[in-house]
Amino acid sequence: MKTKFDFSRIMKSKITWAVIAELMILLVCLIIRPEFFQISYQESTGMLYGSLIDILNRSSEITIIALGMTLVIALAGTDLSVGALVALSGAMALKLMRWDMSEFPTAGDYSITPMFWVILVALGICALFGSFNGLMIARFGMQPIIATLVLMVAGRGVAQIITNGRQMTTNFAAFKFISQGSVLFLPMPIIITVVIFILMSLLTRKTAFGMFVESVGINPNASRVSGLRSSLIIFTAYLITGLLSGVSGLIYASRIGQNDSNNAGINYELDAILAVVIGGTSMSGGKFSLTGTVIGSIIIRTIITFVYYFGVAAEATMVFRALIVVVVIVLQSEPVREFMGKRRTMRKVAMGGELHG
Amino acid sequence: MPDKRILEMKGIEIQFPGVKALDKVDFDLIAGEVHALLGENGAGKSTLIKCLTGVHHMDKGQILYDGKEITPTSPQAAIAMGISTVFQEINLCQNLTVAENIFVGRQPMKRGKRIDWKAINRRAEELLLRFNIHIDVTRPLDYYSTGIQQMVSIARAVDVRAKILILDEPTSSLDEKEVERLFDVMRDLKKTGMGIIFITHFLDQVFAISDRMTVLRNGHLVGNFLTDQISKIELVRQMIGKDMDVIFALKRPTVAEGAPETLKVENLGIAGRVENVSFSLRKGELIGFAGLLGSGRTETAEMVFGVTRADHGAIEINEKPARIRIPVDAIQHKMAFCPEDRKRDGIIGDLSVRENIALVVQSRRGALKPMSPKEQLDLADKYITMLGIATPDADKKVGELSGGNQQKVILARWMATQPEILILDEPTRGIDVGAKAEIQRLMLELCGQGVSVLFISSELDEILRCSNRVIVMRDRCKAGELPGETSRQEDILQVIAEGSSLEEDA
Numbered sequence: 001m002k003t004k005f006d007f008s009r010i011m012k013s014k015i016t017w018a019v020i021a022e023l024m025i026l027l028v029c030l031i032i033r034p035e036f037f038q039i040s041y042q043e044s045t046g047m048l049y050g051s052l053i054d055i056l057n058r059s060s061e062i063t064i065i066a067l068g069m070t071l072v073i074a075l076a077g078t079d080l081s082v083g084a085l086v087a088l089s090g091a092m093a094l095k096l097m098r099w100d101m102s103e104f105p106t107a108g109d110y111s112i113t114p115m116f117w118v119i120l121v122a123l124g125i126c127a128l129f130g131s132f133n134g135l136m137i138a139r140f141g142m143q144p145i146i147a148t149l150v151l152m153v154a155g156r157g158v159a160q161i162i163t164n165g166r167q168m169t170t171n172f173a174a175f176k177f178i179s180q181g182s183v184l185f186l187p188m189p190i191i192i193t194v195v196i197f198i199l200m201s202l203l204t205r206k207t208a209f210g211m212f213v214e215s216v217g218i219n220p221n222a223s224r225v226s227g228l229r230s231s232l233i234i235f236t237a238y239l240i241t242g243l244l245s246g247v248s249g250l251i252y253a254s255r256i257g258q259n260d261s262n263n264a265g266i267n268y269e270l271d272a273i274l275a276v277v278i279g280g281t282s283m284s285g286g287k288f289s290l291t292g293t294v295i296g297s298i299i300i301r302t303i304i305t306f307v308y309y310f311g312v313a314a315e316a317t318m319v320f321r322a323l324i325v326v327v328v329i330v331l332q333s334e335p336v337r338e339f340m341g342k343r344r345t346m347r348k349v350a351m352g353g354e355l356h357g
Numbered sequence: 358m359p360d361k362r363i364l365e366m367k368g369i370e371i372q373f374p375g376v377k378a379l380d381k382v383d384f385d386l387i388a389g390e391v392h393a394l395l396g397e398n399g400a401g402k403s404t405l406i407k408c409l410t411g412v413h414h415m416d417k418g419q420i421l422y423d424g425k426e427i428t429p430t431s432p433q434a435a436i437a438m439g440i441s442t443v444f445q446e447i448n449l450c451q452n453l454t455v456a457e458n459i460f461v462g463r464q465p466m467k468r469g470k471r472i473d474w475k476a477i478n479r480r481a482e483e484l485l486l487r488f489n490i491h492i493d494v495t496r497p498l499d500y501y502s503t504g505i506q507q508m509v510s511i512a513r514a515v516d517v518r519a520k521i522l523i524l525d526e527p528t529s530s531l532d533e534k535e536v537e538r539l540f541d542v543m544r545d546l547k548k549t550g551m552g553i554i555f556i557t558h559f560l561d562q563v564f565a566i567s568d569r570m571t572v573l574r575n576g577h578l579v580g581n582f583l584t585d586q587i588s589k590i591e592l593v594r595q596m597i598g599k600d601m602d603v604i605f606a607l608k609r610p611t612v613a614e615g616a617p618e619t620l621k622v623e624n625l626g627i628a629g630r631v632e633n634v635s636f637s638l639r640k641g642e643l644i645g646f647a648g649l650l651g652s653g654r655t656e657t658a659e660m661v662f663g664v665t666r667a668d669h670g671a672i673e674i675n676e677k678p679a680r681i682r683i684p685v686d687a688i689q690h691k692m693a694f695c696p697e698d699r700k701r702d703g704i705i706g707d708l709s710v711r712e713n714i715a716l717v718v719q720s721r722r723g724a725l726k727p728m729s730p731k732e733q734l735d736l737a738d739k740y741i742t743m744l745g746i747a748t749p750d751a752d753k754k755v756g757e758l759s760g761g762n763q764q765k766v767i768l769a770r771w772m773a774t775q776p777e778i779l780i781l782d783e784p785t786r787g788i789d790v791g792a793k794a795e796i797q798r799l800m801l802e803l804c805g806q807g808v809s810v811l812f813i814s815s816e817l818d819e820i821l822r823c824s825n826r827v828i829v830m831r832d833r834c835k836a837g838e839l840p841g842e843t844s845r846q847e848d849i850l851q852v853i854a855e856g857s858s859l860e861e862d863a
Contacts (some may be wrong), residue, residue, distance in 0.1 A: 208719045208727040214705075221702045225664055226770070227688040227720040286707050331659055 014280030014332045015292040021278075022299050025306060032310065038142055043082045047182040053190075053303060059087070059301035061248040065268060066275040067200045068241030070293045073276045074217045075234055076285030077144035081133060082245040083274055084155025086265025088251025092122040094168040094259035097175060102137035102298035112280055115174045123200065123246040129155060130242015134235035143257065147183040148238075157260040169258040178254035189251050193294075200290055210288075213237065217285030271300055278328060299328060361388045362421075363520055363552050364409075369418035373406055373759070377406045379415075382578045384571055386521060386552040391543060393563045393584075394556045396573035396596055402556050404572070406523055410435040410442050418483060423520070439588045441519035443511050445526035451499040456481035458498050460717055484512050488542050511539065515546065523554045524548065528562060540566050560589055572596055583711045584721075607797055609643065609841060610804035616640040618676060619809045620778050622661060625670030631656035631833045633670070638778065638809045643801070644826030646813040647842065647849050651832040655697050656815045658780050661811070662694040664702075674778070688721055693771035697782040697813070699760070703767045706756030710748050711737040713755045714769045720773060740769035745795065763790030767857040770798065779803060780811045785819065797823060817846045 008231045029051075039050035072079045097111040098119045111118065129151055136147035149160040170176075181188040204210030216223045216230045217223055223230055245265075277283060277297055279292025303324045307317045330336060364386040371379040375604060379401045386392050394402050407413045409420065411413045411429030420427050422438065432442070449458045456478045465476040481494040489509050498506055499627055507527060514522060524543075543553055543566060547633050563570060563771075564584060572579040572595045579595050616639040622722065626632035631653035638644055646654045660667045663681040672679050674690045680686050696702035705713055715733040722728070728736070737751040744765045748758055755766055764784060771779065786792040801823060804810050814820050820827055826839035829852040837852040 037388065206727065207724050208722075209724045211716075212724055214715060217713075218705045218707045219701075220703055222696075223716075225662075225684050225694060225696055225702050226717045227685045228716075229683075230684060310411060337408070 002142060014278075015289060015295060017219075017332045018278050018280065018292060018295045018299060018328070021331055022043060022295060022302060025299070025302050025324070027143060029306060029309070036309065041185065045182060046185065047187060050184045051309060053187065055298060055301045055305050056193075057187040058189075058305070059253050059275035059297050060193045061265075062268060062271045062275055062295040062300060063193050064196055064244050064248045064251070065241070065288055066272040066293045066297050067196060068237070068277075069272045070245040070276050070279070070281055070288050070290055071204070071213055071237040072144070072214050072241050073273070073281050073305065074285055074288035075219075075237055075282075076217050077137060077234070077237070078148065078273060079130075079133060079238060080145060080148040080156055080269045081129065081269035082248075083265035084152050084159070085129055085242055085245035086161075086249035086252055086268055087248040087259075087261045087263075088129065088155050088159040089122045089126050090253030090264050091162045091259040091261055092120050092125050093175070093250055093253055094170060095162050096121055097170050097172055100169045106315050111170070111172045111175065114254060115172075118175065121251065122250055127239055127243040127248065130165075130237065130245070131239040134238030138231035138234035156261050159259070159279055163259055163261065165261075167260060170225050174320075175254050176257065180254070192247065196247065197290065197294060199287025202242075204290065209233070209236075214287055217288075219306055240324055251259050256343065271297075274325065278325075278332070279331070299323075361386045362386070363423055365419075365421040366405070366409065367404065367419045367421075368430045369408060370416045371408060371413055371843040372416050378413075379408070380576045382573065382579075386554060387569075388520075388550045388552050388555055390568040391553045391555050391566050393556075393567035394554055394573070395563065395570055395592070396579075400573040400596075402573055403525065403654065404576075405733060406442065406525060406554070406556070410440060410523070418708070425577050425592070436519075439518065439520040440523065441514035441521070442513045442525065443507075443527050445660050449498055449510055449513070451508065452481050452497055454495050454511055455492065455501070456484075456494040456497055459484060459494075474779040481512075484515070485509070487545070488512060489538055503564065504531045507531055508535065508539070510701075511542070515542075519551065520798060521552050521554065521862060523556075525556045526558065527555075528559060533780065536562065537682075545760060549663050556748040560592065563592075564589065571645060586658075592717065600820070607801055607822060609825060610641055610801055610810075612639055612642045612825055618643065619674065620661070620811075621673040621676070622672045623668050623673070625657070625660055626671060627656070627660060627668050630665070631660065631774070634660075634835050635670075636828055636835065636838070638811060641807045642807055642825050643810040643812055643823055643841075645820035646811065647817060647820050647827055647832060647853070648830030648836070649853060652830040652853075654830050656784055656833065657830065658694065658782050658811065658813055659696075662692060662780055662829050664694070664696075677683075685720075689773065690716065691774070691776050692778045693717075693776035694780045695767050695782060695784050699763055699784070702756045704763050707754060709752045710741070710746070710755050710758070710766055713766050714740055714751075714773060718773050736773055737769075740773060744769055744772075744799065764792065764796065772803070776808060777811045779813070780813075782813045784815040785814065817849055821846065821849075832857075 013201055036051050036117070039048055039053060041048055042225050065086075067080065094305045096113040099112050107242075108303050133151060135147050136150070178188055183191045204213065212223070212233050212249060214230060215226070216233050220230055248268070250266065253259055275296035276293050278296030279289055281288040281292065305322050307320055361387055362804070364384075366384040369379050369382045369384070370377070382401065382405060382787065384394075385407060387662070394405065396402050404413060408415050411431045411434055420429070422440075427438065429438070435442075450461070452826060453461065459481045460477050464482070465473045467473045478494055482603070485492065485508070488511070489683055490505065490508055492501065492505065498509065501509075508714045511524070511527060528539065531539060541810065543555075546553060552665060555563070557563060567584050569581065569583055570587070570592070572592070573580050574596065582595075618637050619640050620638040622637070622696070623635050625631045626634060634653070634657050636644065646657065659665045659671065660697050661681070663683045663686050666682050675723055680689050681690070682692070700706075706715065708716075711733050714737045715728055718736065719728055734751055734830070740746065741748060746765045746769065747757075747762050755763060758766065768784070780799075784796050784800070797819065800810055812820065812823060821841060821844060827841050827844060827849060828835060829837045829839065829849055831853055836855070837851070
């Protein structure tokens with residue numbers, strides 16, 4: 001009975017409209033080119049291929065960050081440093097694998113550091129920077145935008161310093177596996193995203209952490225009086241987001257096989273924030289939905305894929321993307337939902353049904 | 358001059374989520390009268406005013422203004438029609454000058470669309486002279502005291518050339534002289550044919566200035582009385598209604614002989630906020646905190662609970678020293694605190710009743726030991742039944758409940774932690790009479806079960822009815838301690854008043 005109630009609430013939520021928006025975009029794709037939906041199996045790689053798989057695969061970087069960003073936004077904050085941390089994580093990984101290019105001038109299938117340490121250190125440094133954000137905001141009361149702006153700028157600088165400003169390339173198979181490998185016929189990034197989604201869901205819904213986050217996000221004063229350690233909660237959220245940016249950075253670096261301090265993770269903070277907002281979490285904090293965030297991120301990727309697939313002129317892509325995003329957000333806006341809700345209610349009343357409420 | 362009705366409101370009904378805020382209320386106003394609108398907190402006075410000024414929209418009813426039907430859609434529209442309102446909180450810009458504040462939005466212009474500063478300042482001065490206020494109108498508003506600021510906001514409202522002036526609790530921040538001045542102005546305005554609606558909690562002021570009064574209770578119209586034909590006692594009876602019997606049936610707790618001291622506060626304070634407060638509380642005892650707003654009652658409660666951190670003094674709990682720096686510490690010591698500002702410090706509006714009730718229990722267990730939804734639901738249902746919380750189910754958002762029910766949810770949240778010391782800061786403010794009586798009953802019941810209660814209230818009769826001892830605060834210090842049983846309101850007022858001359862320039 002309980003789940004039934006939640007279901008009806010979800011139907012009235014922004015997520016519904018996000019799903020509808022996604023379906024509409026896909027419908028357009030279907031009408032224009034049905035082969036968009038083709039999925040094929042390639043025996044040599046043991047992986048499924050197709051535009052839909054591609055959308056999921058390519059949305060991973062943003063989805064993973066956005067899952068952390070959801071908590072941050074639910075706490076009425078923002079994290080602008082995630083893009084920079086993506087670059088940092090890649091830089092750290094490449095540095096550890098190749099250390100000094102002069103000794104190993106050619107990129108090959110090797111790493112001078114065990115893979116375990118590459119991942120651990122890269123993620124560790126991002127978690128550290130994330131906790132720096134958390135410390136600034138939770139302990140010293142800085143505005144989230146300002147505090148994370150520091151690392152947004154400095155993070156790429158640190159990445160440059162780590163690699164002495166050089167771009168390094170790797171073909172180390174274990175590292176490439178992060179993006180190219182597959183498990184259960186699916187590309188590795190999708191698997192990683194699913195695992196992180198499950199972990200985050202467990203963290204927020206199987207412990208009381210999610211409720212605490214919402215409580216602090218809705219009313220920090222009351223939460224404090226109720227004995228919540230809001231600084232600890234806020235700190236944790238930024239730490240998690242930093243860590244997840246690191247994961248995203250590893251996927252990205254593995255995909256392109258190099259570190260790229262200038263371009264890795266560019267505008268990721270904006271896409272991640274957008275994904276969270278499309279997913280129904282309000283920028284002013286409060287209730288959040290991880291599922292919504294995933295859908296939001298997929299929408300963003302669908303739009304990008306759509307633009308490439310249908311060959312929208314390169315110079316028009318940004319404008320085109322923006323247009324679709326505006327449509328999605330307007331669809332979700334209060335007046336539209338209210339209007340649609342009213343129509344539904346009226347129809348229900350006309351049918352002699354019960355008022356929805 | 359025959360009575361000319363400038364305003365008639367008929368059969369006004371307003372439905373808020375979960376509560377009928379106004380139910381078939383009639384109200385009328387005659388030109389040149391002061392009409393007091395009375396009722397307890399939550400009776401619907403403000404709602405009626407907000408309906409008239411276009412903040413809320415009525416579901417049913419009719420408003421006739423000067424004989425014509427109107428439907429105010431926004432406060433601006435109401436002002437344009439000549440209905441001006443002065444609210445209790447000062448809605449002015451602190452950093453603009455007095456003159457700018459009076460004329461902002463309707464500045465006199467010179468030719469060429471330039472603001473005529475000279476005219477602004479001159480007219481502002483003239484206007485304030487009518488109120489017998491001689492101040493430099495080119496100074497920023499925040500240079501002046503709250504009393505003056507309130508007068509400026511009244512001046513602004515009057516200058517809008519209103520036919521109806523609504524004064525919503527205008528006197529709460531004014532001292533006696535300023536109130537007298539305001540009354541003079543009101544009498545002047547009456548003569549010009551303006552109708553004034555006056556909302557206040559001070560019954561003496563009602564009898565001093567009003568011609569007629571309308572009493573509301575729980576969103577219903579109780580009656581309409583001429584001031585010189587009703588006594589104060591009768592008026593109070595009308596305002597409180599039959600629930601008075603319930604309230605009178607309450608008995609103050611009996612403290613067992615030799616009951617242990619659960620809380621002892623010694624010279625506790627924060628420099629500049631509240632200083633050197635000492636008191637003790639025994640098991641099952643209820644002490645009341647009385648005093649004017651800003652006298653240090655709330656500050657003391659917040660300090661004891663760790664909401665603000667004391668910088669001197671000591672607290673002992675169960676005869677052992679306790680360090681309380683943040684609320685978490687207080688909760689560890691089995692304390693509970695229902696804050697004064699329910700919206701700001703109490704409810705988590707967007708979370709459900711269930712989550713709100715489970716919140717503190719859960720925060721004490723820590724995030725890693727979550728209560729299952731079932732456990733939460735059982736806990737919530739238990740208290741929903743016990744406290745009679747009016748909600749369709751435990752999953753309703755708390756923000757959608759009425760004030761009284763929100764208060765009960767907060768109480769439930771703390772009762773669920775089985776506290777030994779309960780601090781209640783104005784728990785009955787802004788809720789209807791029925792809920793009020795229930796909360797008092799509950800509070801006394803808890804005392805009977807051995808909980809020590811610290812009860813803060815502005816309503817002296819409430820304090821005297823329930824407390825074993827009364828602590829009176831004044832000027833951010835403890836001013837005295839009185840026995841609850843044998844003291845009268847006058848005794849408390851005496852203690853409050855003794856030092857009031859010191860407060861002149863505060």
